[in-house]
Amino acid sequence: MEVRRGNHTVYTINYRFVWCPKYRHAVLDLIEASLERSIRGVAGRYGYDILSLHIAPDHVHLFLSAHPKHAPSEIVRMIKSVTAREMWEQHEPLLEQMFWGGGFWERSFYVGTAGEMSGRTVERYINRTEHV
Secondary structure (H helix, E strand, C coil): CCCEEECCEEECCEEEEEECEHHHCCCHHHCHHHHHHHHHHHHHHHCCEEEEEEEECCEEEEEEECCCCCCHHHHHHHHHHHHHHHHHHHHHHHHHHHCCCCCCECCCCEEEEECCCCHHHHHHHHHCHHHC
């Protein structure tokens, strides 16, 4: 994992996000190219570094690094809101067949973290007696 630098900050914060379209409709493979462009566009605008992206028919896996000033909930909210708007603008005839009542993404999401060390390694380091 790469150590990143910001003003007065050195960090390695990586998040794994997973989220699904409403009703878990398998529609993402039909709009994959435009969805990927949209996700990458949001990441570029907000300074998120995409480490890995996989768009499955019914969910998105995104692994990214972000400055500590960005909360995980803020990151996923921004990506989901912008991409939903853009997908409706670009694919309305398709989406209106599947998403009655509007919306695009489920409200829920998964987030996990990954850094330079595993949680177990950090716990062992902190609990070493020589740090007491």
